Amino acid sequence: MWTPPPLLLPWLLTFLLLPMPSLAEVGTASFYGPPYLPTACHGSDEGQFPADNLFAAAGQGIWDNGASCGREYLVRCLSSATPDACAGGRTIQVAILDQAAALNSMPSRNGTTMVLSTTAFRMITQQSVDVINIEFTQV
Ligand SMILES: *[C@@H]1O[C@H](CO)[C@@H](O)[C@H](O)[C@H]1NC(C)=O
Secondary structure: OOOOOOOHHHHHHHHHHOOOOOOOEEEEEEEEOOOOOOEOOOEOOHHHOOOOOOEEEEOHHHHHHHOOOOOEEEEEEEEOOOOOOEOOOOEEEEEEEEEHHHOOOOOOOOOOOEEEEHHHHHHHEOOOOOOEEEEEEEO
């Protein structure tokens, strides 16, 4: 029977116990408010919004021709031009429901990676800012 060399097992364990390699990307986020309907993903269905109102519209880079509909992202505020705009290191999870370029209401900034619902944006910011730098990871 093959026995692992004595150092292999501890080495493997160390490797497995390390934090998962992060697939996080860096981008920007703005926010938008109502009217949220209809959306590019699910039209006028009022039942499409998650109960916690944490959702977002996908910017050009992640819209993926609509394939992003229903994808979920972990989003964390990294920084902003306004000092202390990020609310601690809080991470939220948002579902993509719309396309940033096709929103019914103006985003606070054009051309961002993601446009967060007002609830989502407020949850990770603590100052009145229009745009923040984010770290995001698809779930
Ligand atoms: C975003 O673009 C639209 C259309 O070009 C423009 O009307 C609007 O003022 C822009 N919004 C911001 C915040 O720059």
